[in-house]
Amino acid sequence: MRGWMVAGNWKMNNMVSEAVNLSKSVKEGTEGIKGGEVVLSPPFTALHAVYETIKGSHVTLAAQNMFYEEKGAYTGEVSAAMIKDIGCTYVIIGHSERRKYFGETDEWVNLKAKKSLAVGLKPIICVGETDDERGKGVTEFVVGIQVKKALNGIDNMGNIVIAYEPVWAIGTGKNATPAEAEDVHRFIRNILGDMYGDACKNVKILYGGSVTHQNISDLIEMEDIDGALVGGASLKSEEFVGIIRKVSEKR
Numbered sequence: 194m195r196g197w198m199v200a201g202n203w204k205m206n207n208m209v210s211e212a213v214n215l216s217k218s219v220k221e222g223t224e225g226i227k228g229g230e231v232v233l234s235p236p237f238t239a240l241h242a243v244y245e246t247i248k249g250s251h252v253t254l255a256a257q258n259m260f261y262e263e264k265g266a267y268t269g270e271v272s273a274a275m276i277k278d279i280g281c282t283y284v285i286i287g288h289s290e291r292r293k294y295f296g297e298t299d300e301w302v303n304l305k306a307k308k309s310l311a312v313g314l315k316p317i318i319c320v321g322e323t324d325d326e327r328g329k330g331v332t333e334f335v336v337g338i339q340v341k342k343a344l345n346g347i348d349n350m351g352n353i354v355i356a357y358e359p360v361w362a363i364g365t366g367k368n369a370t371p372a373e374a375e376d377v378h379r380f381i382r383n384i385l386g387d388m389y390g391d392a393c394k395n396v397k398i399l400y401g402g403s404v405t406h407q408n409i410s411d412l413i414e415m416e417d418i419d420g421a422l423v424g425g426a427s428l429k430s431e432e433f434v435g436i437i438r439k440v441s442e443k444r
């Protein structure tokens with residue numbers, strides 16, 4: 194039984210007071226929900242305040258990024274151990290916005306994934322093709338390389354979550370159809386099967402890209418979609434709670 198997960202990626206949004214209010218409403222709105230995990234990913238500046246708001250509850254915390262070196266002269270960076278120390282259970286790695294605006298490569302994603310696991314943080318590794326790549330029919334080729342490179346040299350998948358996020362669907366309102374998403378999720382699960390055998394059966398694969406409380410119902414019906422990584426819709430508590438409730442009802 195894989196269980197479900199819904200993670201809210203707040204990106205570069207929310208001052209500390211807003212973050213506290215939003216996390217409080219999400220916590221209260223999802224009280225008693227069973228069979229899955231609710232994760233919030235505020236910006237670094239709000240991690241501590243959100244941790245204090247949700248600690249001891251069913252909601253867990255994720256950072257949006259980390260650096261793979263342990264410590265030292267890396268101005269502006271935050272280490273995996275620091276993220277763990279502040280109360281995070283998860284860290285998002287390889288989000289397409291980091292790949293696009295900050296030059297994050299598959300090699301860096303791999304180094305970050307390894308480092309996060311080494312300190313006991315669970316990575317949520319994002320992969321996905323661009324509009325152009327989908328148009329050229331190379332979605333599986335691109336996603337396959339991203340997954341294999343991200344996991345290179347990692348022999349235990351147990352603490353890893355994969356998020357399939359087609360770049361053309363992020364923040365655009367154009368989400369993948371359930372069938373399109375399921376095709377890629379199944380493809381990813383097959384790659385994991387080839388790499389790890391039965392050991393990958395419990396690995397969650399989330400869908401991300403313009404998820405709303407309306408379109409989640411059909412997506413979550415798909416066998417290999419175990420939940421969602423939600424951007425824009427995670428900034429409104431009613432909308433986000435609605436998504437979580439629908440996922441928990443259907444799974």
Ligand code: PEP
Pocket residue numbers: 202358362363364365366401402403404422423424425426
């Ligand atoms: C994301 O940032 O991971 C994301 C999926 O964004 P949105 O839901 O806004 O498309």
